[in-house]
Amino acid sequence: MHSNGLCALVTGASMGIGKAIAFILAEQGYAVVCAARTTAKVEDTAAQIKEKGGRAIAVTADVARINDVQRMVDEAIRAFGTINVLINNAGGPLAGVLSPSPKSQDEFFSLMQRFMFSTVSDADWKKIFETNFFGVYNCTRAVLPIMLENNSGTIINITSKAGKIKTPVVPGMSAYATAKAAVARFTEVLAFELSCMGSAVRINAISPGMVAVSYHENLPPEERAMFRKPEEIQDILLRILNDASINGEVFSSETMTTWYQELREGNE
Ligand SMILES: NC(=O)c1ccc[n+]([C@@H]2O[C@H](COP(=O)([O-])OP(=O)(O)OC[C@H]3O[C@@H](n4cnc5c(N)ncnc54)[C@H](OP(=O)(O)O)[C@@H]3O)[C@@H](O)[C@H]2O)c1
Numbered sequence: 001m002h003s004n005g006l007c008a009l010v011t012g013a014s015m016g017i018g019k020a021i022a023f024i025l026a027e028q029g030y031a032v033v034c035a036a037r038t039t040a041k042v043e044d045t046a047a048q049i050k051e052k053g054g055r056a057i058a059v060t061a062d063v064a065r066i067n068d069v070q071r072m073v074d075e076a077i078r079a080f081g082t083i084n085v086l087i088n089n090a091g092g093p094l095a096g097v098l099s100p101s102p103k104s105q106d107e108f109f110s111l112m113q114r115f116m117f118s119t120v121s122d123a124d125w126k127k128i129f130e131t132n133f134f135g136v137y138n139c140t141r142a143v144l145p146i147m148l149e150n151n152s153g154t155i156i157n158i159t160s161k162a163g164k165i166k167t168p169v170v171p172g173m174s175a176y177a178t179a180k181a182a183v184a185r186f187t188e189v190l191a192f193e194l195s196c197m198g199s200a201v202r203i204n205a206i207s208p209g210m211v212a213v214s215y216h217e218n219l220p221p222e223e224r225a226m227f228r229k230p231e232e233i234q235d236i237l238l239r240i241l242n243d244a245s246i247n248g249e250v251f252s253s254e255t256m257t258t259w260y261q262e263l264r265e266g267n268e
Contacts, residue, residue, distance in 0.1 A: 004029030012090030063135030191248030
């Protein structure tokens with residue numbers, strides 16, 4: 001793998017979409033800071049990148065904890081000098097209240113029942129919101145000053161169609177959906193502020209649609225075929241990174257066959 005001299009920090013890089021993003025960025029020459037809470041898994045992501053000739057470090061961090069986030073940023077700077085790209089990917093409908101992830105779709109749906117608003121505890125609701133929204137907030141707070149100082153950098157937030165107004169959701173998603181809606185709006189408003197400041201730092205979001213991750217593994221092949229693969233995020237991810245005119249967008253992939261096609265047909 002070649003080096004492009006840039007550093008990308010990816011949260012939730014231990015599996016699923018975040019792990020795929022870490023590999024994609026390493027292939028593009030980025031030194032990758034792979035962060036998540038499960039040390040063994042996040043170390044595995046970094047080790048696989050290094051085995052292929054890329055540059056990576058693993059950091060154990062909970063994005064909902066400010067001290068962890070600051071340590072993660074400090075370790076990134078120590079290893080690679082600066083942070084050019086931040087991917088705020090860590091999260092999920094049960095993130096913050098469940099680890100490891102559910103083993104099957106059935107387990108996922110039955111667990112979600114526990115999080116119906118009428119029965120969920122205040123602590124669990126806030127923990128899901130905190131991980132999915134304040135995780136993004138904390139990492140952006142910690143990394144943005146570095147990017148402002150460099151007058152360059154790109155932040156990409158992974159949101160969800162669960163956060164889109166008038167979109168069907170699974171029962172039990174009030175904290176998750178509300179947090180993802182907040183992430184989308186935060187993206188738009190912060191991008192606007194950055195452009196008002198004359199800053200070259202950009203912030204965008206991707207709503208990836210239904211992507212097959214750990215708890216979809218046991219699904220019958222015909223159901224699994226309805227899901228995207230995590231690595232399919234590559235087209236839109238690289239398009240955002242490489243096109244300096246894209247700022248404040250929330251890309252969704254609900255109807256198109258590929259994100260790139262949607263970007264071309266829906267947003268250009
Ligand atoms: N899969 C889909 O269909 C889909 C659809 C729309 C949006 N998304 C979004 O895509 C993103 C990635 O989800 P995924 O589907 O790839 O799920 P996943 O396979 O469960 O991965 C979630 C990742 O986030 C990490 N994580 C969770 N809570 C964390 C915390 N507090 N601090 C740091 N890391 C944390 C997990 O690692 P640890 O448990 O080790 O911390 C893991 O690496 C999420 O933001 C999710 O909302 C997914």
